[in-house]
Amino acid sequence: MKSKVNHWKPDTEGAWQHFYLQAQKEGLLPKENEKFLPNRGGAWRIYLVRSVAAALCLLCIGVSAYLWLKPSSAVEMVALYNDHPSQVRVTGLHDGSVVYLFEDSKITYPLAFAPNQRNVSLRGEAFFEVSHDGQRPFFVETEQAIIEVLGTAFWVNASSNNRFEVAVKCGMVKVTLKEGKQEVLVEAGERMEWIDDLFQKGVVDVETPPSQQELRLYFKEEPLEQIVRVMNEYMTDKEIVLADDALRNKRITLSLDVEKINEAIKIICTAFNLKSELRGNIFYIGGA
Numbered sequence: 001m002k003s004k005v006n007h008w009k010p011d012t013e014g015a016w017q018h019f020y021l022q023a024q025k026e027g028l029l030p031k032e033n034e035k036f037l038p039n040r041g042g043a044w045r046i047y048l049v050r051s052v053a054a055a056l057c058l059l060c061i062g063v064s065a066y067l068w069l070k071p072s073s074a075v076e077m078v079a080l081y082n083d084h085p086s087q088v089r090v091t092g093l094h095d096g097s098v099v100y101l102f103e104d105s106k107i108t109y110p111l112a113f114a115p116n117q118r119n120v121s122l123r124g125e126a127f128f129e130v131s132h133d134g135q136r137p138f139f140v141e142t143e144q145a146i147i148e149v150l151g152t153a154f155w156v157n158a159s160s161n162n163r164f165e166v167a168v169k170c171g172m173v174k175v176t177l178k179e180g181k182q183e184v185l186v187e188a189g190e191r192m193e194w195i196d197d198l199f200q201k202g203v204v205d206v207e208t209p210p211s212q213q214e215l216r217l218y219f220k221e222e223p224l225e226q227i228v229r230v231m232n233e234y235m236t237d238k239e240i241v242l243a244d245d246a247l248r249n250k251r252i253t254l255s256l257d258v259e260k261i262n263e264a265i266k267i268i269c270t271a272f273n274l275k276s277e278l279r280g281n282i283f284y285i286g287g288a
Helices: 012-025 031-035 042-069 224-233 261-272
Strands: 077-082 087-092 098-101 105-110 118-129 138-141 145-149 153-160 163-170 172-177 183-187 190-195 198-203 216-223 239-242 251-257 274-279 282-287
Touching: 077 087, 087 224, 098 105, 098 224, 145 153, 163 172, 163 183, 183 190, 183 198, 216 224, 224 239, 224 251, 224 261, 251 261, 261 274, 261 282
Parallel strands: 087 216, 118 138, 239 282
Antiparallel strands: 077 105, 087 098, 098 118, 105 118, 118 153, 138 145, 145 172, 153 163, 163 190, 172 183, 190 198, 216 251, 274 282
16 A cells, blocks of 8 residues: 655745744844845845854854853852961861961862862861761862861871871871872871872871970961860860850950960950859850
């Protein structure tokens, strides 16, 4: 059984008319070209195609230029450099982590971390107390390696190009060497040292940051909540508590001797017209 085939002939003239009217409606044709009517044959079609092509080219160029010149939503970065001799600069990050930045060291980090990870870069020496976040791993990038953690406290020394050290106080970190992509797991109480393409691991006692040889801690416009948290790290038999929640976000620039915490308490009280009261083993700081 033979099927019936309908031979269809396209209406090219109608198609060109529709194309012309649509291009004219969209403003793609110069006004002087309106004298070329759709039924004048092939010449007007050639001119029409050239006009529309030119208009589309100009449109594409304009869109491309706009996209290229349009300001990008770049992440706002913060760069901190510690140039204070014999002092450790302490700063709090957006996620609640704390960084102890040693002399002649620099850290760079975003003002707000991404939803899926937390990235910072370090040049020099620092101690990190990373707040736990199972959904956002914390990465520290140095010139020699990348350190990945979820929530832990560890020390990094990346001051030299051919030497790199990591010591972990609590938790565990994964160190990936950039050269050779070798991965090393460093657990609490362990220290990893990489010198001239060779690495070794050993046991170490990581003290409260920073080491007792460091004389002073330096805070620049840090919130009181963060400063008190760090001060309590060095309190052996006492604790400091902010009696008023409204004090937590008050900021101050402060340099303190870790062996003279009482003096730092007096400075804070003077700066904000507060008073401190020792009850048992707790220093309460509140309104005067």
